[in-house]
Amino acid sequence: MDQGNWTAVTEFLLLSLSEHAQIRSLLFVMFFMMYLINLLCNGIMILLIGSDPQLHTPMYFFLGNLSFMDMCFSSITVPKMLTNLLxxxxxxxxxxxxxxxxxxxxxxxxECMLLSIMAYDRFIAICDPLHYITIMNRWVCLGMTAALWAISCLNATLHALLISHLTFCHSNNIHHFFCDLTPLLKPSCVDTSVNELVIFTEGSLLVLVPFLVILISYVRIISTILKIQSTNGRHRAFSTCSSHLTVVTLFYGTLMFMYLKPPSNYSLEKDRIASVVYNVLSPMLNPFIYSLRNKDVKRALDRNVCKRATEFLILVATKSRPELPLETGDLFFSAF
Known part of the structure; x- marks a missing residue:
């Protein structure tokens, strides 16, 4: 193609999830509520883990990072999607x-790497509990978390630079509701084989290597659990990692469907559904999966709710009856 006919693209046109106004309005209400639930529940998880000393363990440290990632992950794409729906x-x-x-x-x-670190944490806790505190000490947890943020940043920078150097001349339409890798290659008028190779190789490494860590960890975990004699002991051991296994299945299932395939097999409708799952649905469900199936989180939530409620009642009573001495007020509340 003659380079003189190329026009520099300064903006893109994103495709809406539906062309029908009524369906778009319905989708807006549904996704907006899911996004608010995501922010609220993940925010509560972060505050709960940070404020409750009994949750200051490696597992909940990583869970707090997961909640933070889920909030940020959805906030990158969902607000723009909601704006485009209206x-x-x-x-x-x-x-x-x-x-x-x-x-x-x-x-x-x-998030891919964090889920693998969480699987490794469960592996150590179940398969080598006597050395858990030594292996998963504070500096190891901080080091692994810093490493995953650094690797993710380098990977994202590589893909962003490669895409930014493409020339777009066929169209500025992106057949997706956000700027994703494969849809951005479609309107390019230059050879994208390097981009496709990097997407496949980097994507495979960043998805498959953590997935292998998760797979190996759970093979060892399950084999260890099966050796436990008591049924109650097996159930208690499995319950400590069942929530994480559910999150991994939901997240990696959609992720592998999206990215571990040649760009020639790209399907707009199927990929949009998968994108909605890991952009909107999965981040909203994660705190429910962990809180509903985790006794420590439920107990911590009960403790904090009771504590805040008591503090509120004391504050209200103190303001409404200022003539009472502090000691009298203390005796009054101690009666409850």
Missing amino acids: SENKIISFGGCITQLFFFIFFLGA
Whole structure:
């Protein structure tokens, strides 16, 4: 193609999830509620883990990181998607698109590695409990977390730079509701074989290597659990990792469907459904999966709710009856 006919693309047009106004309104309400639940529940998990000393353990440290990632992950794509569902102007600038792509890949890669670290943590806790505190000490946890953030940043930077150097001339339409790797290759008018190779190789490494760590960890975990004599002991051991296994299945199932396939097999409808799952549904469900199936989290929530309620009642009573001495008020509340 003659380079003189190329026009520099300064903005992209994102595709809406539906062309029908009524369906878009319904989707807006549904996704908006799911997004609010995501922010609220993951925010509560972070505050709960940070404020309760009994949850200051490696497992809950990683769980707090997961909640933070889920909040950020959805916030990268969902607000723009919600805006586009209500607006006819679905334009995103070139710089905005590259920025969205960078942070999307950044948090996607970080969550992949975090889930593998959480699987390793459960492996040590169940298979080598006597050395758990020594192996999973504070500095090891901080070091692994810093490493996953650094690797994710480098990976996201590589993909963002490769995409930003492409020339777009066929169209500025992106057949997706956010700036993702494969849809961005479609409107390019230059050879994208390098991008496709990096997507497949880097994607395979960043998805498959953590997945192998998870797989090996759970093979060892299950073999150890099966050796436990008592039924109650087996149930208690498995319950400590069942929540994580559920999250891994939901997250990795959609992720492998999306990225571990040649770009020629790209299917718009199927990929949009999968994208909604790991952008909206999975981050919202994660805190429920961990809180509903975790006695420590439920007990910590009960303790904090009771504590806040008591503090509120004391504050109200103190303000409403200022004539009572502090000692009298203390005796009054001690009666309960």
